[in-house]
Amino acid sequence: MTLAPVSAFAAGVPGNSDLTLTPQPSPGRGSVAFDxxxxxxxxxEYGEGPTGCTVVHVPAGARTAVDARGGAxxxxxxxxxxxxxxxxxxxxxxxxxxAGVSEELLARRSNRTKWDELQLVSGAVIYDFSTRDNAVHPDGQLGRAALRAAVEGEFPVGRCGAGRSASAGKVEFARAEFAGxxxxxxxxxxxxxxxxxxxxSVGVVVGRDGTILRGNYHADEDARRHPSVDYAIASDTPAVMGNTTLTVLVTNVRLADVELTQLSRQVHGSMHRGIQPFHTQNDGDVLFALTTDEVELGGLKPAGLGALASEIAWDAILxxxx
Incomplete structure (x- = not known):
C-alpha cells in the first residue's frame, strides 16, 4: 500500500495534550514464538496516531552491545x-x-535506588510522523503499558508496536509503502x-531472490523498482527525511565483550542484503545485541554464530x- 503525503508539519495538528489517550493492545497480525x-x-499503541512502542524485558539483566549507524x-x-x-x-x-519503561521498573523494585538495584533501560526511536497527520507520540504512559503487556516467548509482528506506522522505500515519499x-x-x-x-527505512525490502518486496512502488508501472534505478535516472532526487531501522538480537551464548560487539556489527552489516540502501545519511539504524550468558559456543566460532544470526536477521526483515 503506497502512502499519500500528509501535512503533519502544518500548524494546529493534534498532539498528546489535545487528546484523551488510552494505551491499547498492539498485537499485529500474529507473533513469532521463541524459546x-x-x-x-x-x-x-495509541490508535489515534497510530504509533506505538515495543519493549524487550530481561528481568535478570543482560550484557549488551550497541551498533549505531547512519546519519540520524x-x-x-x-x-x-x-x-x-x-x-x-x-x-x-x-x-x-x-523513560516510562524505566519508571515502571523502578516501581517494580519498590522505588529502591541502591546501586545494585538500578534498572537499566536503553532504547531508540523511529520517525513515523510522515505517514500520519498528527503529532501523537509514545509517552511514559505508553512505555509503561508496553512493559506491563510483556509475555515470555512471543514476539508480535506486523504493523504493531514501534512498527505501527513504519514505512519503507522512501526514494520519494509517494512511492513508499507501509512496513512494520x-x-x-x-x-x-x-x-x-x-x-x-x-x-x-529509506531503502526497499529485498527478498532472498532479489525481488523488491516492499517500497519504491511505481503505480504507473504497477511495479517496485530498486532505488538505484531511480537514483541513476534522477541524480538530484531530494532525500526523504524520517527513516530508521531498529533491531534487537538476543542470544543465550556466553561471549566475551569484544565478541558480543563484533556480533552486533557483523549482523547489522549483513542486513544491507535485505534493505537497500541501508545506513544512509537519513537513517538512524541501531542494533542492540543482548546475551543471557547461558551456554558456551562449543565448536562454533563467533564468526560462525554471526553468519547464522545474519540469516535470522534477514528472515526478521522479511x-x-x-
Missing amino acids: LPGVYVGTA VGLSGGYDYNHAICLTGGSVYGMSAI QGAAFGTFGAVKVLVATVVN SSVE
Whole structure:
C-alpha cells in the first residue's frame, strides 16, 4: 500500500495534550514464538496516531552491545548492560516512552535506588510522523503499558508496536509503502538466537531472490523498482527525511565483550542484503545485541554464530512485510 503525503508539519495538528489517550493492545497480525526463558516482549499503541512502542524485558539483566549507524541516530542509554530495551515511534518525542519503561521498573523494585538495584533501560526511536497527520507520540504512559503487556516467548509482528506506522522505500515519499515489525528465531544445538526488527527505512525490502518486496512502488508501472534505478535516472532526487531501522538480537551464548560487539556489527552489516540502501545519511539504524550468558559456543566460532544470526536477521526483515 503506497502512502499519500500528509501535512503533519502544518500548524494546529493534534498532539498528546489535545487528546484523551488510552494505551491499547498492539498485537499485529500474529507473533513469532521463541524459546529464551527469562525474555519477555510487550507492545502497546495509541490508535489515534497510530504509533506505538515495543519493549524487550530481561528481568535478570543482560550484557549488551550497541551498533549505531547512519546519519540520524536517536538513541537513549546505550548501556553495555540492560534490563530492558524499548523501541518506539514518535522520533525524539518518543524518548519519553523509554523513560516510562524505566519508571515502571523502578516501581517494580519498590522505588529502591541502591546501586545494585538500578534498572537499566536503553532504547531508540523511529520517525513515523510522515505517514500520519498528527503529532501523537509514545509517552511514559505508553512505555509503561508496553512493559506491563510483556509475555515470555512471543514476539508480535506486523504493523504493531514501534512498527505501527513504519514505512519503507522512501526514494520519494509517494512511492513508499507501509512496513512494520518482524521477528525470527533459530536454534543450533544448544545455541539460540532471536532477532526482531522495526523496518522504517529509506531503502526497499529485498527478498532472498532479489525481488523488491516492499517500497519504491511505481503505480504507473504497477511495479517496485530498486532505488538505484531511480537514483541513476534522477541524480538530484531530494532525500526523504524520517527513516530508521531498529533491531534487537538476543542470544543465550556466553561471549566475551569484544565478541558480543563484533556480533552486533557483523549482523547489522549483513542486513544491507535485505534493505537497500541501508545506513544512509537519513537513517538512524541501531542494533542492540543482548546475551543471557547461558551456554558456551562449543565448536562454533563467533564468526560462525554471526553468519547464522545474519540469516535470522534477514528472515526478521522479511517478516516485517509479510
